[in-house]
Amino acid sequence: MNKVCLVARLTAKPELRYTNSNTAFTRFTVAVNSGYRDNQKTDFINILAWKNQAENVCKYLDKGSLIAVEGRIQTGVYEDKEGNKKTTFDVVAETVQFLENKKGQSTGRVTPEEVEQHRKKEDNDPFQIFMENIETENDFLD
Numbered sequence: 117m118n119k120v121c122l123v124a125r126l127t128a129k130p131e132l133r134y135t136n137s138n139t140a141f142t143r144f145t146v147a148v149n150s151g152y153r154d155n156q157k158t159d160f161i162n163i164l165a166w167k168n169q170a171e172n173v174c175k176y177l178d179k180g181s182l183i184a185v186e187g188r189i190q191t192g193v194y195e196d197k198e199g200n201k202k203t204t205f206d207v208v209a210e211t212v213q214f215l216e217n218k219k220g221q222s223t224g225r226v227t228p229e230e231v232e233q234h235r236k237k238e239d240n241d242p243f244q245i246f247m248e249n250i251e252t253e254n255d256f257l258d
Contacts, residue, residue, distance in 0.1 A: 118188040120207050123215070124148040126181045127160065132174040142170040143206070146185070164190070165209040173212055184213040 124146035132142055141164065148159045163185055165173050177183065185207060192204040 120185070120187050120189055122146065122148055122161065122185045122207070124161065124183060124185065126177055126179055126183065128179050130165075130170075130174045130177060132170060139167060140170045141166050142174050144173070146183070162204070162206045163187070163209055163212075164206045165212060169209060169212055176214060182215040184211075184215055185209050186211045 127145045127147050130142045130144040143164050145160050145162055150159055151157050187207045187209040190206050190208045194202055196202055
């Protein structure tokens, strides 16, 4: 299974481009915080979006916009100017959800503050803020 889910902020304004066959696409980078408490770091991940999704991303998002991306990892290989082989890793976006409006206000989804508050709690479910209470039977594996 090749599935990626990210909540992240854009590092720059995305630019719309077109292939030779006139298909719209954009490639942009997002910053994702990872780690826990004092051991946090930021990962920078390349995202590739196509067609209408690419057009909407470029039209409505800007540097710092908070988004949720669901997609898959795609790898590629190329040679640099010195003839060395380089491997690329991109997330090909299947869906991009805008988590803030243009003024930086929450769209009613999870806010960065809620994520940070949740992260600071020691003994909670890390996905609790993303869903309603879900009850399961304890004996479902029996």
